[in-house]
Amino acid sequence: MFRRNDWRFDWSELMTGIIFLIGAYFLLNKPKATLSGLVIIVAVAAIIRGIAKISVYGQLRQDTGIRATVMLVNAILDIVIGLLFIFNIPAGIFTMSYMFAIWFLLDAIVGLLNVSHLKQFNMGLYIL
Template identity: 50%
Template sequence: MLNRKSFGFDWGQFITGILFLIAAFVVMRYPLATLKTVTFIFAVVAIIRGIAILAGYSTLRQLTGKLAWVSLLMGIFDLVIGV
């Protein structure tokens, strides 16, 4: 891969997993409030992922060069979807 032995803990994925667990609990407990709750949680997840992607953009640009613009577009797209 990249000759790195450890990649560290991915906080973005961890927070996303926790938010999905919360969404699952709410869906099972309060079926009438499901649509609003799931919409809110997905928006928060999209915003967090967008920020995480944009935060890692400069590092990715240094590693890949020209292909980093795809990551930049995905980060912006996630932020727009979240808002």
């Protein structure tokens, strides 16, 4: 229905590709700075998320009771982790490296467990 049959040169894809190549060059040129920047972004996001959770704690406690305490503890953990990452960037890099490795491993395992549907479409692809 939404298929476009007229294939033309896509300038936006070219420009996006060039931007990604330039970005990749700088990221690969300074991997420590890249990882440090990523750790700081995650740390700031965790602190903001923790503050946001604390700001709604009173209303949630009034509405749900005990579940609000769990959220408060989680908010405090978010803030502590964020501060830990900001003040100890190497620990953040170490932690995030393992987090990504575990994430990729779990994603691969889930993919392997859910691959059986490929038998119906292409046995060679299933085996691969």
